[in-house]
Amino acid sequence: MSDLTRRDFLQASAAGIAATALTPAAPGAAAAQAAAPRTRIRVAVNGAELVVDVEDRWTVAELLRDHLQLTGTKIGCDRGECGACTVLLDGSPIYACSYLAVWTSGRGLTTVEGLASGDRLDPLQEAFIAHDAPQCGFCTSGQLMTAKALLASTPQPTADEVRAALTGNLCRCSNYNRYVEAVLAAARTQRGADRGEDPR
């Protein structure tokens, strides 16, 4: 398979199926590709096990966006300054622009596309909407993923803990107040859910 459509991928994810071998390539790049060494990796992306022949120079952001059509992960700076590309690697946030795809072999990636289960949004996504956290929305995926990791490790953070955790995620709309509000609200919802309360 030389290419993988987003639909194929999502179906694969939904089915939770076993490994699919992929050799993604930019069309027509065969000659130059010969010079670029590749490594076969096995990586779980949003729960779907994939086997991919990645160029050794590809970053995780490149793998996700250019070869798996998961464009919800954004690149803002491509040099580890802004956090727009944040995804979870085995549950911990990484800057996908500054992490090589080959290093993810044998591990699991979660992207913004993996947050909702079907049509059911994650409490963080719900809170982001209700509190108007995304303005232009370009940093939002990264803010969500960092917040997801925070709430997993610190289910009831203080506002200062939220700021500290998210400070590697820049927002040029500078809607920082809203992001903090939203994460705190999601934490409250999550606590309510843990106690079996109806969050609404």
Add this chain to the structure above:
Amino acid sequence: MSAVGRPTPRIDAVSRVTGAARYAGDVRLPGMLFARVLRSPHPHARMLAIRTARALALPGVKGIITHQNCRVVWSSGDTRNTRYLFNNPVRFVGDAVAAVAATSVHIAEEALGLIEVEYERLPFLVDAEAALADGAVPIHEGGNLSRTDDGHLVPMAYRRGDVEEGFRASDRIFEDQYSSAHVNNAQMEPRVSVAAWEGDKLTVYASTQGISNCQRDLANDLELKPEQVRVVCEYMGGGFGNKNQCHDFDLMAAVLARETGAPVRLELTRKEDYIAVHGRWPTRQYYKVGVKADGTLQAIQLRGYSAMGPYRKGSGAISGTELYTCPHIETLVHPVYTNTAVAANYRAPAYPQGVFGIESLMDHIAHELKINPLDFRLKNATRKYQDKLPYTSYGLEECMRRGAEAFDWSGRWRAPASDTGIRKRGVGMAMGAFHSRVGRSSAVLRLDGSGRYWLHVGVTDVGTGAKTTMALIAAEALGVPVEKITVISGDTDRCPYSIGESGSRTTNFTGQAVIEAVRDLQRQIAEKGLPTGEGTIVGSATPEPRLEGAARYAFAAHFVEVEVDVELGHLRVLKYVAAHDSGRIVNPLTAVSQVKGGVTMGIGMALHEALHYDPWSGVPLNPGYYGARVMTHLDAPDVEVIFVETEDAHGPYGAKTLGEPPIIPSVAAIANAFFNATGRRIKDLPMSRERILEVLA
């Protein structure tokens, strides 16, 4: 009001939190090539030769354009001079030299390194005043003062009364100088364009604030008919100015796509975004102000210099004096060519830097006259536009009173430098005003047989929530729930002309068009009845409201308390209240976000944001988020927002301008709070730790 004024989550919010929102850079087309741009390492140089053969021989390279084979003029890249996509000589570090399209980004980048350019270095200028000195190298024929709109080689001038007479009538005269730095827009989304041809029709997926203007410019520069160009912008990752036209990389992508016969995606790096696109013009401002002993202003004189880079994209204006009632004013502002990054519009282009100057000086005058800064402003603030025309609605005084009350100004204000410890608290305030225009835009509203309304508006929603605002205005005018309305936006093939999202005009211009389109639709329904089955009724409008005999402005007053650590040079914001008169607030949820964001951006501009140039090499030293020090979560204080909803007879339901005003007073408010805390004043932006420690030494 059933829809307008009700806090409403964005209608496209789900797509923004699930990753489904498609931005220009997410567009993937079959056979798409990837392009990169080679840029000048020199601030000013003539290219003697460009050799591209080695790069072209690299497998995967499909096309290279340079000034030798591409003579496309980028008309919106300069309002005074002919600016090509590739210029010789190059005039700043980052000026485009070549663009390469290849089968992958990696190959395109590798190819850049194989292009050989011979440069003859020329003298260069990074400072606006130095560029006007006798004997300075002319960056363009005719010298370095950029001409006025009507072609004269004189500074931009505004005069009322006679300042000399005003100075003679004054009891005290104050003179001072202030400066501001180049600050980048730095929207999160990298600059990107995807261009594809089908026959002689060009489609460009752009990150633009104005699809209509972008289409017009592309057609003009590529010698096409407007209908041959389709511009699509479904989502865009932040505007903040100067995106209401086409960019050089849009044109480069289109030319490369035509040359190679394949779609081309051209994305700039973050470094290129900083050094090669544009930012706020840095200024130097010299003021002379005359005042009566009781604090009544008599005369304001400003001589200003704005470094525009080598191409004149923006006005270079320095605003702020319009905030005051004063019989005699003279401002002379010089937009100057320099060999630095191009300066152009960035959120309230002429304002926060000018307001920093004038509001710092007025604060100083109030202090010298032993008048509370709030009382000084209540006494002298503008009441009529240019002391002449009435405002359509006026909430500046109420912004000050309500803001001061919420802030507890009278309780918190103390004489400057009252704290004796290491950490000194202080409070400051500043005013702002922003032109709230009315004008032409279009909307089309379609009602189908099922009772659903389809609203076609050419907005792109730069992050302000414009799609939601348009839906709310339509829902209000129709008297239906907002869920009944589908907004079609961001596509010139599917949307009518739109003014574009600059000048904070969308709510006012396109919102008014939406109301008129609803009226047109309702007239037709009254005649023909509701559509049934396959039936459709389409209403449309292109109103062109005008305003005569009055001026329309949005106003603001900001109050801030800071704590300055005099040993570390660190300034921390403890409390911030922003009071805004933007007329009727259409969507309080998104409006509050706009204010919080604008204030926070302003704090960054006040304290640490700048693109610095090495005067010896002309090289920008700190491009990028980290180097130029944008605000982070840990820097951002809580901002309390107050809306003073004055009644305004113009604009949709009386809405005035909102997007740009929040950044206007914030820089000055922080500077004034620093003075109140320490008794020292910083007159040059940004107020970095070095500068704080310097003035406290």
